[in-house]
Amino acid sequence: MFYSSKDLKFQLFEHIKVSELCKLPYFQEHSQETFELVLDAADKIAVHQLRPLLTEMDRQEPKLTADGIKVHPGMRKIIQTFGEDGWINATFSFEEGGQQLPNTMHMAAGFIFQAANYSSSVYPFLTTGAANLIRTFGSQELIDKFTPNMYNGKWQGTMALTEPDAGSSLSDLSTTAYPTEKEGVFKIKGQKIYISCGDHDACENIIHLMLARIEGAPAGVKGISLFVVPKINVDTGLPNDVRTEGVYHKMGYKGAPIAHLMMGSEDLCEGYLVGEAHRGLSYMFQMMNEARVGVGMNAGAIATAAYYSSLAYAKERPQGRKIGEKDPSQPQVSIIEHADVKRMLLFQKAITEGSLSLLLYCSKLGDMAHAGKGEAKVNAALLLGLLTPIAKSYPSEMGCLSTSAAVQVLGGAGYTTDFPVEQYYREARIHPIHEGTTGIHGMDLLGRKIVIQEGKAVQLLMAEMIQSIARAKTVKQTDSFASTLEKYMQKAQQVTGHLLQKAGKNPEVYLSDATLYLEFLGILVIAWRWLEQGMDASSQLEISTQDSEFYHGKLMAMEYFFEYELVKMGALEKRLLSEKITTIAMQTEWF
Structure with missing residues (x-):
């Protein structure tokens, strides 16, 4: 078991x-029944195609040969399945051959694939993002030239941004x-590094969505344009002078190749401008924000x-006896019995x-921002923008700690x-x-998202x-947690106001602990999502005793988060209100 269908x-x-x-016109052809069919289809692919290759793809890393990067042979069939079954363009319109599937359901299916085998899940959804850029900003000619074979899985799509001297600083x-x-x-x-699925033999062609600066363009981000750069020239069928210089050897996520690419060594690399010149970064940010x-x-x-791997082990592994039970003649208990x-x-x-609650909530906001109308559409987009740094960073940072805890449960x-x-x-x-x-x-959240439209x-x-909070106070099981969240929400408002006073005076000081503020607000947001889950679990327990163990588990997990995680905001509050600027005062020479 690598995920819980019941929880999802x-x-x-x-x-x-x-x-x-x-209820939105764009999604009106769908229903809970079609959504459940999507989940069932995703589960079948995950169980029968992705999961069996989890270990093999980790052990058999991609290899660079004279013909390019070779990946696990099973990937060709997997990518074909995603193309043939319509996963790559599922969220696109009926007119484009898509299914107008809410992104929320696409993300939920992706969650199943990623839990089964993360490396294998990356290939098709990179293509989704690349094709989405072409269909959104490209000419009809580019759309016709590239997207059909990307949708059907014959061609891989990538996002090619990073260079040796321009990682996060794309202006360089x-x-x-x-x-x-x-x-x-x-x-x-030029050259690009760390390009996910930037070259491999599981598809017939690789289509790079690449940032470059047109000769004579303005310096900085305002001079960046977006291009479609195929590995194979689709007009001639000849190599397009995109050479794979290397494949990176990673500590994990080994089944998907990360390539180092050189373009134009023989002055034969052709790229097709997407949209208007010098607007490439704004176009690329669409893909990046979704990503x-x-x-x-x-x-x-x-x-x-x-988590589910460690849970299964904890239920099966006998070790010791409960505290106070010293009789060695009695059988050992499973380690899950230990506090x-x-x-x-x-x-x-x-x-x-x-984390899953927040991520699905953000996905739903995205669907509302895409297909909604009026004020609801505008507010959904604003709220999604604010929550995106948290939705990316909280599961990422805490996921490292959570997987570490899984290792610890298994011990040696x-x-x-x-x-x-x-x-x-x-x-x-x-x-x-x-x-x-x-x-x-962190800097995006505190430097931009908090202050946008005067804090709207x-x-x-x-x-x-x-x-x-108001609704939770009317529910017996969540009343006390609502009051606690209210107290911490007020702390967050106080800290935010305190920091904003520094914004105009000294931006460096204002943003010096932006990462801690991101963590601080992230804890509050997840506590809010747990309060919502607690109310939903309580309402289900009132309706029926069926699955009562599942819903009681929800309530205890909510209690754990409030008792063990939410309280960490107190220490972060103290730091964020402090006038000490240790990280700025520290001199480089003193390290």
Whole structure:
């Protein structure tokens, strides 16, 4: 068991009530029945195709040969399945051959795939993001030229941003595009590193969505343009002078290759301009923002798989006896009977299920921002923008700690390759890094999202929390937790106001602890999502005793989060209110 179908369906149908999206005209062809069919189809692929290759893909890393990067042979069939079954373009319109599936359900299916085998799940959804950029900003000619074979899985899509001297600082990228006699076609010269699925033999072609600077363009981010750069020229069928220089060897997530690419070594690399010149970064941010919630989901899925692996082990592994029971003639108990093991399991449950709640909630906001109307549409977009740094970073950072707890539950066995938790531990670590490090998201939250439209997004979030608190106070099982959340919400408002006073005076001081503020607000948001889950579980217990163990487990996980995690805001509050600026005062020479 690598995820809980029961919990996923609770989160979707009872908790965030995803079926409400079917009231929107764009999604009106769907229903809970079609959504459940989507989940069942995802489960079958995960169980029968992805999961069996989990260990093999970790042990048999991609290899660079004279013909390019070779990956596990099973990936070709997996990508074909995703293409043939319509997963790659499922969220796109009926007119484009898509299913107009809510992104919330696409993300939920992705959660299943990622929990089964993270590496294998990456390939098709990178193509989804790349194709989405072309269909949104590209000309009809580009759409017709590239997207059909991306949708059917014959061609892989990638996002090519990072360069040796321009990682998170994209304004410093140096890959250059030179105009040609053909309109919209440029010669590309430069290199890109850390390109996920940037080259492999499981598809016929690799289609890079690449950032480059047109010769003579303004310096900085305003001079960056977006290009489609295929590995194989789709007009001639000849190599497009995109050479794979290397494949990176990673600590985890080994089944998906990460490539180092050189373009234009022979002056033959052609790229097609997407949209308008010099607007590439704004276009790319569409894909990046979608990917950031996706990264949070990846992290949550891996941590979930680790949790269920450690839970199964804890139920089976006999060790010792309960405190006070000293008779050696009595049988040992399973380690799940020990309070400290329960603590580690509760920690994982609270982190993973709390994160999943936030991620699905954000996905629903995205669907409302896409297909809604009027004020609801605008507010959904604002709230999603505010929550995106948290939805990316909290599951990523806490997922590392959660998978570590899974290893700890197994003890020495968890440190061996005989059990999958050590692989999960390695795979979890990438998520606080890619699609923007945690530090970058901290500065995004405090430096941009908090102050946008004079703090309207924060006001919307607090209004949502206030409504939840008011409802929770009318429910016996959640009344006391509502009062606690209210107290910590007031702390968050006080800290935010204190920090904002520094914003205009000294930006460096204001943002010096932005990562801690991200953690601080993240804990509050997850507590809010747990309060919501607690109310939903309580209402189900009132209706029926069926699945009562599941719902009681929800209530205890909520209690754990409030007792063990929410209280951490107190220490962070003290730090964020302090006038000490240790990290700025520290001199480089003193290290």
